[in-house]
Amino acid sequence: MAILKIARMGHPVLLQHAEAVADPTSPEIRRLVADMIETMEDANGAGLAAPQVHVSLRLFVFRANPDRGTNDAEDTQMPNTVVINPTVELLGEDTRMRWEGCLSIPGLRAAVPRAWRVRYSGVDGHGEGFSREVTGFHAGVVQHEYDHLDGIMYPMRMRDFSLFGFSEELARAAAQAQIQEEEPA
Ligand code: NI
Numbered sequence: 009m010a011i012l013k014i015a016r017m018g019h020p021v022l023l024q025h026a027e028a029v030a031d032p033t034s035p036e037i038r039r040l041v042a043d044m045i046e047t048m049e050d051a052n053g054a055g056l057a058a059p060q061v062h063v064s065l066r067l068f069v070f071r072a073n074p075d076r077g078t079n080d081a082e083d084t085q086m087p088n089t090v091v092i093n094p095t096v097e098l099l100g101e102d103t104r105m106r107w108e109g110c111l112s113i114p115g116l117r118a119a120v121p122r123a124w125r126v127r128y129s130g131v132d133g134h135g136e137g138f139s140r141e142v143t144g145f146h147a148g149v150v151q152h153e154y155d156h157l158d159g160i161m162y163p164m165r166m167r168d169f170s171l172f173g174f175s176e177e178l179a180r181a182a183a184q185a186q187i188q189e190e191e192p193a
Contacts, residue, residue, distance in 0.1 A: 009039075012047045012061040017113050019062075023159040026057075026064045032092040033135040037067070041090045041133055044069045048088075053111045055149045055193035057156030060112050067092040068153035070193065072146040084142040094130035096154045098123035099141070106148045108162050109175065109192030117178055117192070119171035120162050122148045152193045 015021050029037060040063060048056040048069055055070030072086040102124040109117040126147045129139040142150065152162060166172065173181075 009046045010043050011050050012043050014047065014051065014056075014060055014111050015062055017110075017161055017163075019112075021059050021062050021064055022112055022156070022161060024059060024064045025159055026059050026066045026157045029065050029067055029092050029131075032067075032131045032133070037092070038133065040065075041067070041069060045088050045090075048111075051111050051192070053192050054145075055153045056111060057153045059156050059159075066094065066157045068094070068156065070149045070153055072149060084140075084144060084146040086142075086146055090133045091128065091150070091153070092131040092133070094128055094150075094154055094157070096150060097127045098151075099125040099127055105171070106145075107178075108148070108152055110152070110162055111192050113161070113163075114192070115174055115176075116172070117175050118162060118166055118173070119168065120152075120165045121167060122151050122165075126150060128154070149193050 031037065040058065044056050044058065044061060047061060055068060057068035058065045067090065069088065069090050071088045072084065103121050104124050105119040106122050107117055108120045124147060125141070125143045127139060127141045128150050131137050
């Protein structure tokens with residue numbers, strides 16, 4: 009396995025519409041997924057999409073650990089997971105602001121509106137199809153990572169640029185305002 013170089017905002021690969029994965033069970037894809045999980049863990053991220061490691065394919069990895077959730081009883085936790093050739097459907101009218109970071113925008117975070125509940129489908133690392141309905145942090149990470157496959161970075165989703173700043177500064181403010189901290193994806 010290997011730790012991969014992460015593209016930063018401004019690199020054109022992050023603005024491309026990624027291509028579907030032809031064979032989710034190929035050795036190349038298995039290796040890519042293993043390397044992406046290692047890279048995500050090394051960078052202490054909650055998610056990583058293939059375009060972020062300069063591979064313009066429709067797959068991402070993520071995790072929704074118990075210590076990263078929104079503390080909402082509805083939160084759906086998830087260990088390290090790969091999603092290949094996904095679709096995402098936003099469910100209901102409930103949209104909430106969540107604090108997001110991105111490994112391609114290091115040091116910064118922002119409040120981004122996301123659907124609270126989504127249904128997403130795709131293929132796992134064994135080539136098996138699945139569909140899940142999830143909420144909260146899990147749903148937010150899936151929306152963030154899916155956006156990467158369409159060349160969308162979280163600042164493109166923002167409505168209030170006063171809620172955008174350096175993590176260190178926001179952490180200071182959070183101590184007063186109880187802003188929720190989440191890991192970059
Ligand atoms: Ni990201």
